[in-house]
Amino acid sequence: MGKTPATGRDPVELLEFKTDETSHIKLKRETTCREKCVKKPCTTICPTEVYNWNHETATLDIQYPRCIECGACRVACPTGNLDWHYPRGGFGVAYRY
Numbered sequence: 556m557g558k559t560p561a562t563g564r565d566p567v568e569l570l571e572f573k574t575d576e577t578s579h580i581k582l583k584r585e586t587t588c589r590e591k592c593v594k595k596p597c598t599t600i601c602p603t604e605v606y607n608w609n610h611e612t613a614t615l616d617i618q619y620p621r622c623i624e625c626g627a628c629r630v631a632c633p634t635g636n637l638d639w640h641y642p643r644g645g646f647g648v649a650y651r652y
């Protein structure tokens with residue numbers, strides 16, 4: 556992960572997740588990201604780098620297992636294109652301490 560602190564450790568490694576097989580984050584329309592969102596703020600605001608823009612395929616990669624459920628992306632998306640729900644009961648992030 557690129558934006559990790561000076562320790563070089565991925566902070567997500569400090570957390571525990573129970574990952575559902577189905578993503579709790581979906582796009583309403585895949586083309587909206589490509590055609591209507593120049594700055595793609597989800598790729599910079601997410602603290603755990605769930606979103607990455609794939610320049611080769613011009614698609615948004617969503618690594619939903621890394622989501623810590625902070626909600627920032629839902630506010631930042633300028634087109635309202637994220638279909639985001641909390642993970643099903645029992646799934647998602649769990650804090651170790």
Ligand code: SF4
Pocket residue numbers: 587588589591592594595596597598606615631632633634635636637
């Ligand atoms: S901010 Fe919204 S519209 Fe823009 S790339 Fe991310 S999900 Fe797509």
Ligand code: SF4
Pocket residue numbers: 580600601602603604605621622623624625626627628629
């Ligand atoms: S809710 Fe927070 S951690 Fe999850 S994808 Fe959105 S910005 Fe990233």
